[in-house]
Amino acid sequence: MGLHYKGFLISLLILLPNFLLLRFAPRSIPKLTSTSILFTVFERIGQITCFVLPILYGRKIAEQPIDYITLLMGICLIIYYLCWIRFFGGGREFSLLFKPLGPIPIPMALFPMLYFILLAYWLHSYLFVVPALIFSIGHFVNSWSVYTQIRR
Structure with missing residues (x-):
């Protein structure tokens, strides 16, 4: 355990495009029904822990060898960034946040x-697996709910 810039970087890389939403909000946000509060709580708890744990365990992250898992994490980031480019390039329409990427539904959530999840596997850490799964469950259910409402 210990701080290291690589821990900050792991969290920052996934958060970076979201910071742009503070200045450039989505347009045409439809009226949506909310999902269960349980899934929203899961999502928020998972988000907080997924963003804080890499910072706290930065030294462990810095000690890990670069391998195929980090390559897969990089591919996830690239695809995620491409979806953000599609969103901003498409006029920031809310529905673009949930638009499928080929056969992949809700890529900006997945x-x-x-x-x-790959970070947890790369670190061989159950401490990271639990928040990653909690975040994934909440984020998937909430995003899928919005996706199905938009498609109607």
Whole structure:
């Protein structure tokens, strides 16, 4: 355990495009029904822990060898960034946040989930697996709910 810039980087890389939403909000946000509060709580708890744990365990992250798992994490980031480019390039329409990428539904939800699950696997850490799964469950259910409401 210990701080290291690589721990900050792991969290920052996935959060970076989201910071742009603070200045450039989505357009045409439809009226949506909310999902279960349980899944929202799961998502928020998972988000907080998935973003904080890499920072706290930065030294462990810095000690890990670069391998095929880090390559897969990088691919997840690239696809995630491409979806963000599609969103901003498409006029920031809310529906673009949930638009499928080929056969992949809700890619802007799935690729961050995969990123954190791969991080847990890369670190061989149950401490990271639990928040990654909690985040994934909440994020998937909430995103899928919005996706199905938009498609109607």
